[in-house]
Amino acid sequence: MLLNQKCFYTGFLITAILLLFASCKKWIQIPPPKNTIVTEQVFQDEAQAEGAMSGLYTMMINGEAAGAQPGIASNNYSAGYLTVATGQSSDELFPYRGSTILKDYLLATNKLTGLQDEAITPLWNSAYKTIYNANGIIEGIAATVSGTLSEKSRREFTAEAKFVRALSYFYLTNLFGDLPLALTIDFHQTVKVKKSTQAQVYEQIIKDLKDAIADMPSSYERGKGERIRPNKWAATALLARVYLYQKDYPAAAATATEVINEQVLYKLEPDLNKVFRANSTEAIWQLKQATTTNIRDATPEGYLLLPTTAHKSAAIYCLTDQLLQAFEAGDKRREDWVDSTDNTLSGSGQPPAFTFYPAKYKIGGANFNTGMPAEYYMVIRLAEMYLIRAEATANGALGGPADGVNDLNEIRRRAGLDELPSTITQDELIIAIEKERQVELFCEWAHRWMDLKRTGRAHDVISVIPMKQPWAGDHQFLYPIPRNDRRDNPLLSQNEGY
Known part of the structure; x- marks a missing residue:
C-alpha cells in the first residue's frame, strides 16, 4: 500500500498539526500540498515540528481520524491488532466466534493463503503507513532551512522518527521476512522497489536505533514527564531486543543492562495490577x-x-x-x-x-x-530487559547461567513463585526462560509468536495444536505478502508456500 500510491498520506503532517492545536482553538493556516509535504512550512518552527511528531504517535494509537471507531484495534498493528493476530497464530488466543469470522479462522487454524490475506493486510498497511510518516518527518526536517527550529530539536525529532521507523520494520520483518526497505517518501524511488533481505532490514534497524540513542534525550521531557514519548532508553531497550534476535548475546546482555541500571527511572512495579497503568515505574514507553x-x-x-x-x-x-x-x-x-x-x-x-x-x-x-x-498502551517495559539479559547470559554472555538465574528470579519473585536454584543446568535454564517469557509477556506485541520462531520451537509447539489440524505447513510462520501490493509491484515476490 505504501509503495504504490503517489499521494499516499501526504497530508498526514498537516493534519497532525491541525489536530494537535484544535483543542486550544488555535489553527495553523497552511495550504494543503498537492503531491508532496510542504517541508518549509510544516517544519518552520518548534511548535509545528512538535505537532508533526505528536501526530505520528496519535496515528499509531488512535488511527486515521480523531473520531476513530473501536475497530481501530482490529486494523492497526500498533493499537492491538499485532497482539490479536499473532496471538491466534501462536498458542495464546482463539476466537470465541470460531469460523464465523474468516480472518480470525484463518489465523487461528494457520490456514492463511496468498489470496485470502484479509487477516494480515492491516499489519502490513499500518506498519508501512507509520514508516511513511516517519520518513516524512526525517526528510522534512532535513529539508527545511528555517532558523527558528533549533539544532537540538532537529536532532531529537529526527531521532524519534528513526526510532519509530526501526520499531515498525522490526515487526514487519519478523512477520513477513524479506520485504521492501523504503527510506524515503519519494514515490519514484519506492513505487517499484524489490525486497531487501531480512539481514539488510536488520542492518537498517540497528543503524536507526544507534542514531536515535545518540540524539534522543534521556528524560521524558518531550512528553512533559509522561512516558508517552520515546527517549534514549526506549531505543536502547529495542536495540537489546534486536541483538537478542540476532543471537549477539554479549551485546544483548550489555545493552539490556544499560536500561536495568537506570534505576532512577525504571523499577519493576511490585503490584502486578499497576504494571500497565499510565506512567508506571516499569514503563519504558507507552502510547497515550x-x-x-x-x-x-x-x-x-x-x-x-x-x-x-x-x-x-x-x-x-x-x-x-x-x-x-x-x-x-x-x-x-x-x-x-x-x-x-x-x-x-x-x-x-x-x-x-x-x-x-x-x-x-x-x-x-x-x-x-x-x-x-x-x-496507557504499553509498548516496551522493564521486565523484558531482565528476560533478555537472562537469555543472553544463559547463552554465553558475561555472567553466565548463574546471572541468568538471578534475573529470572527477579521476575519470579514478583509473581509470587519460588526462586530457581543456582544449581539449575544450562539446558534447564533455557527451558525456564522460554516458559517465563510465555507467562510474563503473553498477549503483548507478538512476543510469543516471535519467540517460538526465533528459537526454532515453532513447529514443535504450534503444529500439534488440535485447532490447527491438519497442519498446512511451516511456511505459515511467515505471513503472505498482501496481494494488492504484489499486483501493483511485480518486483515484490510472494513468500514461499503461498
Whole structure:
C-alpha cells in the first residue's frame, strides 16, 4: 500500500498539526500540498515540528481520524491488532466466534493463503503507513532551512522518527521476512522497489536505533514527564531486543543492562495490577490514547479484549488451554492478569461457555468513561530487559547461567513463585526462560509468536495444536505478502508456500 500510491498520506503532517492545536482553538493556516509535504512550512518552527511528531504517535494509537471507531484495534498493528493476530497464530488466543469470522479462522487454524490475506493486510498497511510518516518527518526536517527550529530539536525529532521507523520494520520483518526497505517518501524511488533481505532490514534497524540513542534525550521531557514519548532508553531497550534476535548475546546482555541500571527511572512495579497503568515505574514507553474516540479512555487493545459486560458477555478472543496450563500453581500473574466470563445467561446469541481472557488492561467496554486515562498502551517495559539479559547470559554472555538465574528470579519473585536454584543446568535454564517469557509477556506485541520462531520451537509447539489440524505447513510462520501490493509491484515476490 505504501509503495504504490503517489499521494499516499501526504497530508498526514498537516493534519497532525491541525489536530494537535484544535483543542486550544488555535489553527495553523497552511495550504494543503498537492503531491508532496510542504517541508518549509510544516517544519518552520518548534511548535509545528512538535505537532508533526505528536501526530505520528496519535496515528499509531488512535488511527486515521480523531473520531476513530473501536475497530481501530482490529486494523492497526500498533493499537492491538499485532497482539490479536499473532496471538491466534501462536498458542495464546482463539476466537470465541470460531469460523464465523474468516480472518480470525484463518489465523487461528494457520490456514492463511496468498489470496485470502484479509487477516494480515492491516499489519502490513499500518506498519508501512507509520514508516511513511516517519520518513516524512526525517526528510522534512532535513529539508527545511528555517532558523527558528533549533539544532537540538532537529536532532531529537529526527531521532524519534528513526526510532519509530526501526520499531515498525522490526515487526514487519519478523512477520513477513524479506520485504521492501523504503527510506524515503519519494514515490519514484519506492513505487517499484524489490525486497531487501531480512539481514539488510536488520542492518537498517540497528543503524536507526544507534542514531536515535545518540540524539534522543534521556528524560521524558518531550512528553512533559509522561512516558508517552520515546527517549534514549526506549531505543536502547529495542536495540537489546534486536541483538537478542540476532543471537549477539554479549551485546544483548550489555545493552539490556544499560536500561536495568537506570534505576532512577525504571523499577519493576511490585503490584502486578499497576504494571500497565499510565506512567508506571516499569514503563519504558507507552502510547497515550485520545479520549475523544468512541472507546473513550480505554486502550484500543483493552477495549477489544475485555468483555463489554464484565464476567457475563462473551470475550471476542479467549486464552487457550496451552497458555492457561503454562502458569505454575500460585503464580500471581494467573490471578491478576487473567480473568473469566460466563455468558451462559447473557442472551448474546453466542454459544454458552465459560472462558478466560487476558486482563492486563483493566479498562474496556464495560467500564470506560471520558475521564483522564488511568492506563496507557504499553509498548516496551522493564521486565523484558531482565528476560533478555537472562537469555543472553544463559547463552554465553558475561555472567553466565548463574546471572541468568538471578534475573529470572527477579521476575519470579514478583509473581509470587519460588526462586530457581543456582544449581539449575544450562539446558534447564533455557527451558525456564522460554516458559517465563510465555507467562510474563503473553498477549503483548507478538512476543510469543516471535519467540517460538526465533528459537526454532515453532513447529514443535504450534503444529500439534488440535485447532490447527491438519497442519498446512511451516511456511505459515511467515505471513503472505498482501496481494494488492504484489499486483501493483511485480518486483515484490510472494513468500514461499503461498
